[in-house]
Amino acid sequence: MPRLLTVQDLVVEVPGRNIKILNGVSFSLDAGQTLGLVGESGCGKSMTCYAIGNMLPRGLGQAGGSISFGSGESGSERPTIAMIFQDPTSSLNPVHTIGYYLETALYRHQRLRGNDARLEAMRLLERVGIDNAKSRLGAYPHQFSGGMNQRVMIAHALAAKPQLLIADEPTTALDVTMQAQILYLLEELKAETGMALMIVSHDLGVIARLADKAAVMYCGKIVETAPVEQIIQNPSHPYARALINCMPSIDPADHQPPVPIPGSVPLLDDLPQGCYYNPRCPRAAGECFKRFPPLAPVAQAHNVACYHPVAA
Amino acid sequence: MTGFILSKAVRAFAVLFSTALFVFVVLRFSGDPAERMLGEFATPEAQAAFRTLWGLDKSIPEQFLIYLQHAIQGDFGKSFADGRDVFDIITQSIPKTLTVSVSAFIIAILLGIPAGIVAAIRRDSAIDRLVMATAVLGHSIPMFLVGLIFIFIFAVWLRVLPSSGSSTWRHAILPIATFALYNAASISRFARATLIEVLEQPYIAAARGDGIPPSEIILRHALPNAAIPLVTMLGILATSLLGGTVLVETVFAWTGIGAQFVRAVGQGDLNVVQAMILVFTVFVVMINLTVEILYAFLNPKIRSQQ
Ligand SMILES: Nc1ncnc2c1ncn2[C@@H]1O[C@H](COP(=O)(O)OP(=O)(O)O)[C@@H](O)[C@H]1O
Ligand SMILES: [Mg+2]
Numbered sequence: 001m002p003r004l005l006t007v008q009d010l011v012v013e014v015p016g017r018n019i020k021i022l023n024g025v026s027f028s029l030d031a032g033q034t035l036g037l038v039g040e041s042g043c044g045k046s047m048t049c050y051a052i053g054n055m056l057p058r059g060l061g062q063a064g065g066s067i068s069f070g071s072g073e074s075g076s077e078r079p080t081i082a083m084i085f086q087d088p089t090s091s092l093n094p095v096h097t098i099g100y101y102l103e104t105a106l107y108r109h110q111r112l113r114g115n116d117a118r119l120e121a122m123r124l125l126e127r128v129g130i131d132n133a134k135s136r137l138g139a140y141p142h143q144f145s146g147g148m149n150q151r152v153m154i155a156h157a158l159a160a161k162p163q164l165l166i167a168d169e170p171t172t173a174l175d176v177t178m179q180a181q182i183l184y185l186l187e188e189l190k191a192e193t194g195m196a197l198m199i200v201s202h203d204l205g206v207i208a209r210l211a212d213k214a215a216v217m218y219c220g221k222i223v224e225t226a227p228v229e230q231i232i233q234n235p236s237h238p239y240a241r242a243l244i245n246c247m248p249s250i251d252p253a254d255h256q257p258p259v260p261i262p263g264s265v266p267l268l269d270d271l272p273q274g275c276y277y278n279p280r281c282p283r284a285a286g287e288c289f290k291r292f293p294p295l296a297p298v299a300q301a302h303n304v305a306c307y308h309p310v311a312a
Numbered sequence: 313m314t315g316f317i318l319s320k321a322v323r324a325f326a327v328l329f330s331t332a333l334f335v336f337v338v339l340r341f342s343g344d345p346a347e348r349m350l351g352e353f354a355t356p357e358a359q360a361a362f363r364t365l366w367g368l369d370k371s372i373p374e375q376f377l378i379y380l381q382h383a384i385q386g387d388f389g390k391s392f393a394d395g396r397d398v399f400d401i402i403t404q405s406i407p408k409t410l411t412v413s414v415s416a417f418i419i420a421i422l423l424g425i426p427a428g429i430v431a432a433i434r435r436d437s438a439i440d441r442l443v444m445a446t447a448v449l450g451h452s453i454p455m456f457l458v459g460l461i462f463i464f465i466f467a468v469w470l471r472v473l474p475s476s477g478s479s480t481w482r483h484a485i486l487p488i489a490t491f492a493l494y495n496a497a498s499i500s501r502f503a504r505a506t507l508i509e510v511l512e513q514p515y516i517a518a519a520r521g522d523g524i525p526p527s528e529i530i531l532r533h534a535l536p537n538a539a540i541p542l543v544t545m546l547g548i549l550a551t552s553l554l555g556g557t558v559l560v561e562t563v564f565a566w567t568g569i570g571a572q573f574v575r576a577v578g579q580g581d582l583n584v585v586q587a588m589i590l591v592f593t594v595f596v597v598m599i600n601l602t603v604e605i606l607y608a609f610l611n612p613k614i615r616s617q618q
Contacts, residue, residue: 055521058512083521085514093515095536095612105522140612160522 001030003071004079004164004196005052011064012047012056012220019268021047021060023220026295031163034190034197036207036228038243039217040265045200046086048217049168052198053083079164080109082157086169088149092141098125098152099137105159124155128185147178154185164196165189171206183209204247208232213301216240219266219276222295226302236298236309239277275307283308320604324597331593332383332586336376339582340368348580349392366392366582379586388590389583391576398587401572406591408478409568412560413553416488420495421546427496428503433530435508443500450497459490459563476565487564491557495549502545506538513537540611547603551596 005028012022022044029035037045050056052067069078085091092101102121106112112120118137125133128151141149150170157165167186171179187210190197199210207214208228215225216237224237235241242261263280266272275292278284287293287307295305345368346359354362363369367378382389388398431443450458466486467475477483510516511534519533520526558570565571569588576584608614 050517050521053521054523055517057517083518085518087514090514091518093519093533093537095540095610096533097612108523140616142613143616 001032003028004031004033004069005029006068007048007052007065008068009065010048010051010062010067012044012051012060013063015059015061015063017269020063021220021268022051024065025217025220025222026065027215027222027225029164029196029198032190032194032196033213034199034211036211036214037198037200037217038202038204038207038214040243041202042265043217044220045202045217046168047220049083049166049198049200053081053166055083080160080162081164081166082160082162083166083168084150084153084157084170086172087146088153088173089141089144089146091153092149094141096140097137098139098141098144101152102137102156102159105156109160120159121155124158125152127158127189128152128155129181130155145178147174147182150174150178150182151185154182154189158189158193161193162195164198167197167199169200169202172201172203179206186210204232204244216243219268219271221276221292221305223277223305224303225295226299226304230299230302236302236304236311237277237306238281238283238308238310241310242280275305283310316608320601324601327597328590328593332380332590333376335586335589336379337372339585340372340375343580345392345580345582383590388587391584392581393576393579393584398583401584402569402587402591405567405569405572406554408566409554409557409561409570412484412487412491412566412568413557415484416491417495417550417553419488419492420499423492424496424499425503425542428500429507429530429535431500431504432507432511440504444504447497447501450493451501455490455494455559456563458493459486459560462486462490463563476563478564478566478568483564483566487557487560487566490563491560498549499546503538503542506541506545507534510534510537536610540607543603543606543610547599547606550599550603554595555592 007028008026010022010025011020013020025044025048027035037048039045047056047060051062056062099118099121102124103113103117106117106120110120121137122133125136130136130148130151141152144152165186170186171182174182183206186197186199189195190210197210199207201207211228213225214228214231215222216231216235216239217223218239224231224235224240226236231240232244235244239261242259245256245259246261248258261280266276266279272279272289274287274289275281275284278288281288283306285308293305293307295303298304298309344359345366346362347354350358350362360369367375370378379389386399388402390397391401427443427447431440434440453461463475463486466473473485474480474483475486516529516534519529524533555570555573557566557568558574560566561568561571562574569591572584573588575581576588
């Protein structure tokens with residue numbers, strides 16, 4: 001599969017204050033592939049998405065590294081990227097109808113207008129599981145539940161015929177049955193359209209289900225990337241391992257209780273010297289307190305930023 | 313929609329009636345008009361004659377009923393001071409006041425809203441600082457002082473405009489400018505703050521991520537949302553268009569309703585005060601009704617409840 005996206009040493013800073021929200025993020029994504037991004041809240045998952053999607057909040061800027069598309073040569077075009085978010089209802093403009101939202105997107109991306117746009121909007125709504133599509137076109141976001149609005153956002157994303165869909169915690173704000181439905185929908189659409197998917201979650205279960213490969217983030221850095229089975233079954237970074245151990249198992253035969261990670265995430269303006277995980281890490285020693293470890297391969301397609309990775 | 317308007321109309325009527333009653337009673341308990349009109353050295357006989365003349369010797373409920381009876385027929389009595397018909401006093405002074413206040417309001421909107429929008433879009437730039445500095449200045453200098461400064465510059469120093477009076481349109485320029493500056497200052501600050509808040513909403517970030525051009529984001533996505541609180545704010549400002557020009561009218565000797573009201577209150581001219589308060593109330597009720605209808609029109613969340 002051809003390369004779709006390469007992120008290299010991406011740095012995003014709060015200007016004027018020496019705070020790096022993203023501090024050298026590197027990963028890549030092939031066409032049609034699904035990347036799962038995991039990590040505790042505040043580690044920079046959303047910022048990574050925003051940087052790729054060209055929508056960093058006001059005042060924050062890319063201060064280093066690169067985001068390149070395709071083969072990375074100059075002249076390779078930016079692929080079509082669509083995004084969906086954690087809180088679908090506040091990501092929809094309250095004064096516009098669902099129909100306006102979808103039809104303007106269809107015009108922007110496919111030059112459809114008038115009745116063509118209307119029909120396509122209805123088809124998209126039906127595709128994402130909203131029935132009565134015709135009457136729904138005149139509805140406003142506040143008349144829909146969060147789950148329905150997330151479907152609307154997905155329909156809107158599809159209107160762009162994206163090569164990459166970025167889904168930032170698309171199910172976090174939804175109830176459990178709705179979560180399952182949305183995940184199932186994403187799986188189906190991925191198979192149908194062949195788009196690549198970058199899905200953010202702090203739930204490894206979601207990642208395990210959808211992703212081909214996973215990246216684990218900690219304090220604005222990627223600390224491990226690997227094929228998803230590898231990360232779930234054989235995590236190398238002590239943080240990745242701890243993250244998996246603190247997930248409640250849904251397997252009834254598994255009697256191991258979840259183990260919480262000791263300590264807490266350091267503040268970005270008060271990061272420890274060396275590896276940012278060292279205050280919480282049982283394996284920290286020597287070099288760990290001096291320099292942040294570089295991301296280095298431990299196996300085929302498996303990279304870890306750790307001086308003392310857990311052996312396979 | 314008919315039910316909506318009907319319920320608002322019933323409410324408006326209730327507000328009007330209770331205001332009339334309240335003002336009527338309070339005015340009659342707050343000092344003796346006979347004494348205020350005739351002076352404290354008037355003989356008791358003269359005062360008694362004054363009370364009989366204006367029906368002030370009857371009981372308050374009786375007076376109120378008589379007042380209502382006449383008011384319904386459009387007769388609001390005569391001024392205690394000069395015997396002129398209250399209706400005439402009011403209908404003559406309202407247009408004078410509205411000439412100044414409505415022109416000033418329109419100018420303030422035309423200046424304040426674009427200035428606020430530009431300041432919000434170019435936040436923290438030189439133009440934003442300029443607009444905000446002007447607005448803070450315009451808002452914090454008392455209106456009468458601005459009026460006096462204008463008089464000094466344009467009437468005394470440059471001698472291009474008259475300083476006071478209300479006989480020609482040239483007399484209206486300085487009062488309008490003074491009132492407009494003050495209102496433009498608050499409108500631009502409010503517009504800027506509202507638009508900045510809207511621009512920080514997730515749906516705006518999402519629209520940017522979607523590649524919608526900045527001008528379209530402002531026009532189609534941000535402004536329709538900012539318009540909702542802005543209309544409420546403009547409504548509140550508009551309710552002061554009849555009464556709020558008192559200071560300006562005083563500084564420029566502009567004989568509008570505000571100046572008349574101040575005189576009537578000072579002299580205890582009950583019929584004039586009473587009628588003017590009713591006019592102010594009707595005005596405020598009408599503005600509020602307009603705001604509510606506009607609000608429902610702009611805000612889908614309100615509209616879908618009706
Ligand atoms: N506008 C901003 N200015 C400064 N810091 C911010 C801003 N927005 C978010 N942050 C900080 O950036 C970090 C990463 O945030 P985010 O990417 O949203 O985390 P995640 O999505 O992983 O929970 C957090 O520590 C957050 O406090
Ligand atoms: Mg997030």
